[in-house]
Amino acid sequence: MTLRIALYQPDIAGNTGTILRLAACLGLAVDIIEPAGFALSDRNLKRAGLDYIASAVLTRHVDWEAFEAFRRDSGRRLVLASTKASVGHTEFAYRPDDILLFGGESAGVPDHVHKAADHRVRILMAEGQRSINLAVSAGIVAAEAMRQTGGFEGLS
Numbered sequence: 001m002t003l004r005i006a007l008y009q010p011d012i013a014g015n016t017g018t019i020l021r022l023a024a025c026l027g028l029a030v031d032i033i034e035p036a037g038f039a040l041s042d043r044n045l046k047r048a049g050l051d052y053i054a055s056a057v058l059t060r061h062v063d064w065e066a067f068e069a070f071r072r073d074s075g076r077r078l079v080l081a082s083t084k085a086s087v088g089h090t091e092f093a094y095r096p097d098d099i100l101l102f103g104g105e106s107a108g109v110p111d112h113v114h115k116a117a118d119h120r121v122r123i124l125m126a127e128g129q130r131s132i133n134l135a136v137s138a139g140i141v142a143a144e145a146m147r148q149t150g151g152f153e154g155l156s
Helices: 013-026 043-055 064-074 111-116 134-149
Strands: 004-008 029-033 057-061 078-081 099-102 119-121
Touching: 004 013, 004 134, 013 029, 013 043, 013 057, 013 134, 029 064, 057 064, 064 111, 078 111, 078 134, 099 134
Parallel strands: 004 029, 004 099, 029 057, 078 099, 078 119
Antiparallel strands: none
């Protein structure tokens, strides 16, 4: 099983397109938990993802409940990236079948989603800073998870 990146109700097409491009290049799958703040066929999504979107493994879930049913059926852990987490992203022990969850740019995730996560990690950053761009955050956490789990093996 491969790592997955899940986006909870993403707001910005460009960030989602960038994450799809990242996932295609790293061999990861992406889950989008709708509703998104834009049409998934939006040309901005395609502009950021370029032609990489065609090779991205994307699963759309109509809502949180549908995603949770998918996750339960697959038996995967849910690791939420959150500014409220106490564990640093480099301190956590990832597994190769984890789903890395990221909240929407404007609102993050609601409390019930935060509570549903099996684990929560916080990206380490300079004192006084609030947050990092969603696409960059996904890249940071995914790279650490891949490093720990041997996910870069076989990539050229």
